[in-house]
Structures are given as structure tokens and as C-alpha cells.
Amino acid sequence: MSSTMVTGSVETHHAAGSGFSLKEWVFTTDHKRVAVLYMVGAFAAFLVAGIMAILMRTELASLGPTVTDNPSAYNTWLYFHGAAMILGYQIPALTGFFANYYVPLMIGAKDVAFPRVNALSVWLFWMGIVVALLTFVIPDPPDIMWTGYPPYSIITGGNTAFYTFTVLLMGFSSIAAGVNFITTIIYMRAPGMTWSKLNIFIWCTLAAFIIQIIFVPVLGVAVTMLSLDKYLGTHFFNAAAGGSALIYENLFWFYSHPAVYVIFLPAVGLIYEIVATFARNRIFNHMKMVYYGIFGVLALTGVVWAHHLYTAGIPNWMVLIHVFTTLMISIPVGLLMIGLVGTLYKGSIQYATPMLYAAGFLFLFLIGGLTGIPNAMSAIYMHLTDTYWMPGHFHYVMAVSMTTAILGGTYYVLPKMTGRMYSETLGKLGFFLFFIGVNITFMFTLIMGVKGLPRRYYDYQQFPELEWMQQWATIGSYIILLGALVVLVSWLHCVFFGKKVGPNPWGSRSLEWTHAPRPPSGNFGGR
Amino acid sequence: MKIFKRLIAGGALLLPAAVSEAAEGGAAVPDITEGWHHLWQELLLDITIIGIIFAAVTLYLLIRYRRRKEGEEGKASRLSPLASLGWVLIPAFIFLADDVFLAAKNFELWNKMREVPEGAYEVKVEAYMWGWDITYPGGATATNEIRVPEGTPIKVSLTSRDVVHSFFIPDFKVKWDTVPGMETYLWFYPKTAGEHVMTCAEFCGVLHSSMHGKVIVMPEAEFENWIEENTPRNKEA
Ligand code: HEM
Numbered sequence: 001m002s003s004t005m006v007t008g009s010v011e012t013h014h015a016a017g018s019g020f021s022l023k024e025w026v027f028t029t030d031h032k033r034v035a036v037l038y039m040v041g042a043f044a045a046f047l048v049a050g051i052m053a054i055l056m057r058t059e060l061a062s063l064g065p066t067v068t069d070n071p072s073a074y075n076t077w078l079y080f081h082g083a084a085m086i087l088g089y090q091i092p093a094l095t096g097f098f099a100n101y102y103v104p105l106m107i108g109a110k111d112v113a114f115p116r117v118n119a120l121s122v123w124l125f126w127m128g129i130v131v132a133l134l135t136f137v138i139p140d141p142p143d144i145m146w147t148g149y150p151p152y153s154i155i156t157g158g159n160t161a162f163y164t165f166t167v168l169l170m171g172f173s174s175i176a177a178g179v180n181f182i183t184t185i186i187y188m189r190a191p192g193m194t195w196s197k198l199n200i201f202i203w204c205t206l207a208a209f210i211i212q213i214i215f216v217p218v219l220g221v222a223v224t225m226l227s228l229d230k231y232l233g234t235h236f237f238n239a240a241a242g243g244s245a246l247i248y249e250n251l252f253w254f255y256s257h258p259a260v261y262v263i264f265l266p267a268v269g270l271i272y273e274i275v276a277t278f279a280r281n282r283i284f285n286h287m288k289m290v291y292y293g294i295f296g297v298l299a300l301t302g303v304v305w306a307h308h309l310y311t312a313g314i315p316n317w318m319v320l321i322h323v324f325t326t327l328m329i330s331i332p333v334g335l336l337m338i339g340l341v342g343t344l345y346k347g348s349i350q351y352a353t354p355m356l357y358a359a360g361f362l363f364l365f366l367i368g369g370l371t372g373i374p375n376a377m378s379a380i381y382m383h384l385t386d387t388y389w390m391p392g393h394f395h396y397v398m399a400v401s402m403t404t405a406i407l408g409g410t411y412y413v414l415p416k417m418t419g420r421m422y423s424e425t426l427g428k429l430g431f432f433l434f435f436i437g438v439n440i441t442f443m444f445t446l447i448m449g450v451k452g453l454p455r456r457y458y459d460y461q462q463f464p465e466l467e468w469m470q471q472w473a474t475i476g477s478y479i480i481l482l483g484a485l486v487v488l489v490s491w492l493h494c495v496f497f498g499k500k501v502g503p504n505p506w507g508s509r510s511l512e513w514t515h516a517p518r519p520p521s522g523n524f525g526g527r
Numbered sequence: 528m529k530i531f532k533r534l535i536a537g538g539a540l541l542l543p544a545a546v547s548e549a550a551e552g553g554a555a556v557p558d559i560t561e562g563w564h565h566l567w568q569e570l571l572l573d574i575t576i577i578g579i580i581f582a583a584v585t586l587y588l589l590i591r592y593r594r595r596k597e598g599e600e601g602k603a604s605r606l607s608p609l610a611s612l613g614w615v616l617i618p619a620f621i622f623l624a625d626d627v628f629l630a631a632k633n634f635e636l637w638n639k640m641r642e643v644p645e646g647a648y649e650v651k652v653e654a655y656m657w658g659w660d661i662t663y664p665g666g667a668t669a670t671n672e673i674r675v676p677e678g679t680p681i682k683v684s685l686t687s688r689d690v691v692h693s694f695f696i697p698d699f700k701v702k703w704d705t706v707p708g709m710e711t712y713l714w715f716y717p718k719t720a721g722e723h724v725m726t727c728a729e730f731c732g733v734l735h736s737s738m739h740g741k742v743i744v745m746p747e748a749e750f751e752n753w754i755e756e757n758t759p760r761n762k763e764a
């Protein structure tokens with residue numbers, strides 16, 4: 001990892017990359033371009049799903065109809081918001097965009113192991129995005145929420161097949177990427193890049209992909225069975241014919257709980273990279289965090305799914321086991337947090353925008369993690385489940401925390417990707433709007449949950465006393481929207497007007513920063 | 528009971544409350560709603576303490592170690608093998624201890640929630656898109672309004688006519704899914720007369736948010752009258 005690996009100069013790369021060619025982008029197999037394709041798709045999904053969030057929040061701002069008098073419209077927004085935020089935005093941003101950009105650069109490889117498979121992954125993902133967006137075009141859009149529980153998803157007039165195909169496309173994309181990146185990390189490391197020298201982000205990404213290739217097929221099976229039931233007359237989930245809705249619920253969460261860690265692990269890996277760089281410090285207890293934190297999560301991730309089903313009618317012994325395993329997973333996650341906070345100790349923290357996001361992450365994830373403990377406890381969960389407490393909790397722990405990692409991570413790579421620096425003023429303004437907004441919105445969301453307001457409600461006539469809290473949550477969402485616009489402006493400003501920068505504007509010690517900005521195809525002075 | 532309430536209000540030191548409850552009740556019906564509030568308070572205290580400690584340490588480090596001059600480097604030294612193991616095992620042990628403690632507390636309440644007390648009055652509820660059909664032991668029926676006598680534990684047997692719904696009474700802190708092809712149940716203990724919201728908590732289609740009704744807790748005598756009047760055989764007579 002010495003700087004002697006840096007060859008090629010800034011000029012030659014610019015020459016190579018000058019002029020925009022659509023053909024080059026469509027047929028690209030260069031991991032850095034694939035990363036950009038993922039980035040654009042993921043943020044597009046974030047934008048559209050974000051607009052749905054604003055529509056929902058506006059609808060909820062007053063009792064009775066506000067934006068629409070048709071509950072189905074709300075249900076479709078919510079379906080799209082949930083599915084697109086998870087499958088179209090967070091997973092692809094973390095295991096597509098950042099994995100593609102960083103993995104080869106951090107391990108000293110020329111590219112991924114199978115560059116063409118990589119192109120296949122990203123285009124499958126884009127097809128998934130397109131199919132998901134068709135929700136707004138077809139006459140009978142899916143209205144089954146991102147969980148798609150039968151029998152409703154089977155008897156609904158909505159088009160469940162679009163749900164099935166969106167999930168399958170995203171799923172195939174993830175499996176292909178998983179095979180690719182696991183191979184890359186095992187076999188493509190530069191000489192001397194031993195396992196113990198790998199960045200923590202690489203370990204996190206490896207673990208995330210291991211989870212993906214084990215669990216995604218289960219989700220694929222579940223959603224395929226849904227469409228078979230609906231369109232081809234099978235009876236997997238039809239109680240009248242001996243099937244059971246609970247089979248689906250178990251299969252769904254068997255994947256979708258691990259999916260949370262597919263998002264969490266790379267995100268926390270990014271935050272580690274950012275904190276280590278901006279605190280100019282060694283990572284606190286590095287290998288122990290890898291072994292006990294990351295592998296602890298990996299070990300437990302497959303045996304906690306039934307905490308989504310305590311009151312669904314599963315046998316009591318399953319509840320007992322999952323209460324315990326779920327509480328246990330707080331241990332490796334807690335260790336990973338201690339490692340992050342410990343990395344601040346005796347550091348020299350520079351508060352550039354990425355570091356602000358990392359600091360925000362520490363607080364948002366703390367609230368998210370702690371509000372998860374009551375959920376693990378079946379007796380407390382009985383009241384909280386399927387109330388606003390749940391969206392409150394998972395927006396803190398996943399939606400918002402992981403978004404700080406994604407936005408912070410994007411500010412962090414921007415100078416590398418573009419060779420230009422963003423405006424710190426705009427960057428910081430965006431962060432503070434976002435941070436204030438999410439706390440207003442989701443603190444009220446949590447409280448409304450404790451008061452008993454069920455989630456996925458188009459209206460709340462039976463809880464008129466909560467209207468003022470809904471209004472505060474809506475105000476918060478407008479502040480978030482403002483923040484998101486500032487972020488977007490700051491990125492565009494950076495790409496077009498940012499000041500040119502050298503190879504290592506952050507003074508990072510990690511390998512990927514030792515070569516020129518906008519590394520050429522083939523990376524390390526490659527051809 | 529007063530002592531019990533005062534202890535909850537106090538928030539902290541909740542262990543003795545559990546003892547007094549056991550001592551007081553004997554074979555009495557456990558108040559699971561009270562139990563929920565009690566455990567919830569305890570839990571809030573637990574997570575608030577952890578949260579404040581973590582947040583305070585984080586905030587301190589973030590401020591204390593801000594960069595003061597250009598080009599400054601972090602000075603953390605490598606942990607000794609013993610310290611590095613200690614920083615895993617000690618926090619892990621603390622978390623584990625807290626987890627075991629919480630799990631034990633949880634199961635104590637959970638078992639009560641899942642064990643219907645003897646002599647409970649059983650009401651059958653069938654969920655459908657989008658409402659609740661209620662049937663009483665004598666054959667009386669109602670829709671969306673469950674009338675129950677005060678001071679008696681109520682068992683609700685749950686079925687579904689079409690899709691998965693979830694029967695939820697926020698005030699009593701109980702909820703359970705209704706699943707096609709299955710009979711599930713929950714129970715609650717209405718101690719005083721009054722009205723409570725009952726509402727659907729599992730997404731079930733277009734009118735999910737309108738699928739609500741009432742639990743009306745009536746004085747025993749009034750309830751007897753009502754059921755008398757509404758039981759079919761009496762009506763016919
Ligand atoms: C930051 C701005 C956001 C706002 C204002 C927002 C708002 C909302 C609202 C109002 C709901 C529906 C509550 C209900 O009726 O039950 C919801 C649900 C949801 N949100 Fe967000 N959200 C945001 C970001 C995100 C992000 C970044 C994710 C990424 C994972 C996300 C994932 C979800 C999911 C999975 C659901 C549940 C969908 C369902 O119930 O099926 N949200 N959000």
C-alpha cells in the first residue's frame with residue numbers, strides 16, 4: 001500500500017475520459033463507471049420514493065382527505081416508498097455504488113473478478129427500477145406494501161406480478177453481484193494485501209454479500225409462489241386448500257431481516273472509513289471488531305426473523321427462541337458502535353461534511369438501536385408492533401441512519417470521482433436541515449406509536465387527538481425535503497463548478513486515495 | 528394497589544413492585560395492562576440510561592478531540608492484546624447481562640399474556656374486509672362493538688373470513704393477528720366501565736384504516752341485561 005503504486009498522471013486520465021459517449025456508458029464494464037450507474041439509479045429511486053413520502057406526510061397532515069380521497073392512492077404510494085427505498089435505493093447504493101467504487105481500489109485490484117457479470121448486475125438493477133416505476137403508469141398498480149402478505153396480495157385487484165418481477169430482478173442482480181464481489185475479495189487482492197490488512201469496509205461488504213447470496217433466493221421463492229398462487233391457481237398460501245399465509249410470512253422475513261444487515265454492514269463500514277480518515281486515527285480495536293462485531297452479526301442474522309411475527313400466530317417456542325437471539329444481536333452491533341466511538345479517542349477530528357454525517361450517524365443509530373430493544377421483547381412488542389412505533393424505529397435505525405452513511409459516503413468520494421471539491425457551506429447546510437428534520441418527523445412518529453396509532457393508515461378518524469403530532473411530523477418532512485434539495489444542489493455545483501483537487505484531499509492513509517482522482521480504467525496505472 | 532401505582536410513578540426501583548404484586552394477588556387475575564406499563568417504564572429507564580451514557584461519551588469525544596491545528600495526526604496507540612480482548616468481553620458481558628435480565632422480565636409478563644385466566648368470558652371475533660363480527664357464548668351477535676362486563680377477564684377468540692388482519696385494543700396493550708384457517712386468541716382484563724378504541728393493525732387493503740370499532744366495558748348488571756335482550760332464543764320467546 002505504498003504510494004509507489006501511483007503512476008499515471010491527472011492529465012492522461014482526463015484525456016482518456018474526455019467527451020461523453022452514451023455507448024461507452026451502456027457497454028461499460030469498468031467498475032467505477034458501473035458504480036456511477038448504480039449511483040444514478042439508486043438516487044433516482046430515492047428521489048421518487050422521497051416524493052411519495054412527502055405526498056404521504058401531506059395526506060396525513062389533516063384528519064380526513066387532504067391530497068386524495070382515495071385510500072388506494074395512499075396505499076400505492078406507501079407500497080412504492082417502502083419497496084423502492086429498500087430494494088431500489090439503500091441496497092443498491094451500498095452494495096452497488098460503494099462496493100463497486102471502493103472494493104477494487106481498496107484491495108489493489110484492476111477491476112472486479114467478472115466485469116461483464118458486473119455490467120449484467122447493474123442493468124438488471126436498472127430493469128428492476130423501470131418495472132418498479134411502471135407502478136405509476138399501469139391502471140391497477142400493486143397496493144400490497146413492500147411485504148406483500150397473502151392472502152391479500154393474491155385476492156387484490158392490484159397487479160402483484162409487478163411486485164414479484166421487481167423483487168426478482170433486484171434479487172438476480174444482487175446474487176450476480178454477490179458471486180462477483182466475494183470472488184473478487186478472495187482472489188483479486190494485490191500481493192501483500194493480506195486479510196488482516198483489508199479495510200473494515202471490505203470486511204463489511206464481504207459479509208453483506210454472503211448474506212445476500214444465502215438469503216435472497218428465499219425471498220425469490222416466496223414472491224414467485226405469490227404470483228403462482230395469484231395467476232396460475234396454486235394454493236401455497238390458500239388456507240381453504242390447506243396452505244398457510246404464515247409460510248409466506250416466515251419466508252419473507254427469513255430474507256428481509258437479514259436484508260437489514262445487508263444495509264447496515266456496508267453502511268457502518270463506510271462510517272468507519274470516514275471516521276478513521278477525518279479523525280486521522282487508527283481504528284479502535286480493528287480486528288476484534290471485525291471478528292466479533294461483523295462475524296457476530298453474520299452468525300446471528302439468520303436466526304432472528306421471527307421477531308417480526310411474535311403476534312402472527314407462530315408457536316410459542318419460536319417466540320421464546322427469537323426473543324433471546326434478537327436481544328443477543330445487540331452485542332455484536334454494540335461492539336461495532338464502541339469501535340466507532342473509540343476511534344474518536346485521541347483523534348484529530350476535522351469537521352468536513354462527511355464527518356458531520358458520521359457524527360450524525362452515531363446519534364441517529366443510537367436512538368434507532370435503543371428503540372429496537374423494546375421490539376425484541378415480545379410482551380412489549382404486542383402493543384408496539386404495527387403501530388407508528390415501528391416506522392419510527394426503523395426510519396431511525398435504517399432509513400435515516402443508513403442515509404447519513406450514504407450521503408456522507410457520497411460527499412467523501414465526490415472529490416475522487418470528479419476531481420473536484422464540493423462547497424462546505426452547502427454541504428453543512430444540507431446536513432443540518434436533514435438532521436433537524438428527521439428528528440422532528442421520527443420522534444413524533446415514535447410517540448404516536450406508543451399512543452397506539454397503527455401504521456399504514458390512510459386516515460386516523462379513531463385517533464383525532466393525534467392530529468397535531470401528525471402535523472409536526474409533516475413539518476419535519478418538509479425540512480428534510482429542503483435539506484435533500486440543498487444536497488442535490490451542492491453535488492451539481494461540485495460536478496460543474498467545484499475547485500479542482502489533488503489525489504488525496506482528505507489526507508487518508510487508505511490505499512484507494514493514493515492514486516489520482518478519476519482513476520483510469522484498470523486503476524493502478526493500468527493500460 | 529396504591530403502593531403499586533406509586534412505585535410505577537417513581538419509575539425507578541421497580542423490583543420490589545414485582546414482589547408486592549405477587550404477594551398481593553395469589554390466584555387473582557394478573558393485570559397484564561398494568562404489567563405492560565410497568566415493564567415499559569422500566570425499559571424506558573434502561574434504554575435512557577444506556578442512551579445518555581453513550582451520547583455523552585460520544586459528544587465529549589467529538590468535542591474534545593476536534594482538530595486544533597492543521598496537519599495534526601491522531602495519537603491513539605495500539606491496544607495491548609489484553610486490553611483489546613477486554614474491550615470486547617467486558618461490554619459483551621454487560622450487554623449479555625442486560626439482555627438476560629430483560630428477557631427474564633419479558634417472559635414473566637409474556638406468559639401471563641398468553642395464559643388465559645380461568646373463568647374468562649369468551650367472545651368470538653371474526654375479522655373481514657373491513658369490519659369485525661362478534662359472537663357471544665349465548666349466540667348474541669354484534670358488529671364492530673364488543674360489549675364486555677367490567678371486572679371479568681375477557682378471552683377473544685380470533686378468526687378471519689378473508690385476509691390477515693390484526694385485532695388491536697391500544698388501551699389494553701393487546702393485539703393479535705387473525706389468520707385465515709387458524710383460530711388465534713388474546714385476552715384482556717377490563718377493570719372499570721368505559722369505552723376503548725379497537726382497530727385493525729395489519730394491512731388488509733383499501734379500507735384498512737377504517738376497520739375500527741369499540742370495546743364497551745359495562746357494569747356487570749347492565750351487561751347481563753344487554754346480553755339477555757340480544758340472545759336470539761330470548762328474542763324469539
Ligand atoms: C427521509 C424522509 C422519509 C420520510 C419523510 C418517510 C416517511 C414515511 C412515511 C410517512 C411512511 C408511512 C407510514 C405509514 O403510513 O405506515 C413510511 C414508511 C416506510 N418508509 Fe419511509 N420515509 C422517509 C425515508 C425513508 C427511507 C430513506 C427509507 C429507506 C429504507 C424508508 C423506508 C420506509 C419503509 C420500509 C416504510 C414502510 C412501508 C410499509 O409500511 O410497507 N423511508 N415512510
Ligand SMILES: [Cu+2]
Pocket residue numbers: 654655691692693727728729730731735738
Ligand atoms: Cu384488517
Ligand SMILES: [Cu+2]
Pocket residue numbers: 692693727728729730731732734735736738
Ligand atoms: Cu387492516
